[in-house]
Amino acid sequence: MDQGTTTLAAAIGARVKQQRQFRRWTLDQLAEVAGVSRRMLVNVEQGAANPSVGTLLRISDALGIGLPALVELPETASLKVTRYGEGAALWIGEAGGRGVLVAGTAPPDVVELWDWHLSPGDRHSSEAHTRGTKELLQVQQGTITLEVAEQSITLEAGDAVSFPGDVAHAYANPSAEPARFSLTVFEPGVGSGHHSEVSDD
Structure with a gap:
């Protein structure tokens, strides 16, 4: 590390x-x-x-x-600023990509804001999150392939999509150029102790 x-x-x-x-x-x-x-x-x-x-x-x-x-460090102020480069890098891909959690809210209904960079060939897979989880994604640069359950869609820069996060899903960069996207995850009822199994490549 x-x-x-x-x-x-x-x-x-x-x-x-x-x-x-x-x-x-x-x-x-x-x-x-x-x-x-x-x-x-x-x-x-x-x-x-x-x-x-x-x-x-x-x-x-x-x-x-x-x-x-x-x-993240606990904050007493109502304003929580995460400067560029200060987010928590919670996923690092084999090809060098990064999934960085840059902001979030407190439970029980948690909203997470992520900044994702996928290098060419990078892929992040996840099993289903908690029931009711929703995700919003917008591509900032390059091309990504989003797989949700049995569906697969290619997204270009500027494209956006909403999808259920409580089914198996994956983000991949099959192109020869780097890709970047913003991801927002809404996870209701955190603390219920009933998370589905989640795994990461």
């Missing part, structure tokens, strides 16, 4: 441990509610793991705090 990833992993680990202890839960209790292994939780709390977005979603939902609260 590079320095930025190491720092983020340590911060996430500290927040998970703090929230777990606040609830007076053991590692085993959180593991059961979140649907992740005890070993993974130990690694996350120690900052020794670079967990997938899916794993972070399961943990944050189990704790009832939402993904943005898990990866």
Whole structure:
């Protein structure tokens, strides 16, 4: 892990441990509610793991705090500014792409704003999120292929789409040029402890 990833992993680990202890839960209790292994939780709390977005979603939902609260510093002011380059890079593709969470709201109805860069050949896959999750995507640069359940669509710069996030979906860049898109995720009822399985390539 590079320095930025190491720092983020340590911060996430500290927040998970703090929230777990606040609830007076053991590692085993959180593991059961979140649907992740005890070993993974130990690694996350120690900052020794670079967990997938899916794993972070399961943990944050189990704790009832939402993904943005898990990866961002708490703010007392009503205005939360994320300067360019300060977002939490929660996914890094094999070809060098990045999925960066740049802003979000508090639970129970969480809205996340992401800045995605997909290098040529990059692909991010996710299983279904919580029931009722919706996603909005707009391509800023290049071309991406969006797969939602059994459907596949090609989107060019300026194109936008809304789709259900509670079914399996994927974003890919099959072209020879870099692609960038903005993604907004609406996840209702965070903290219910009933996340679907989510996985990331």
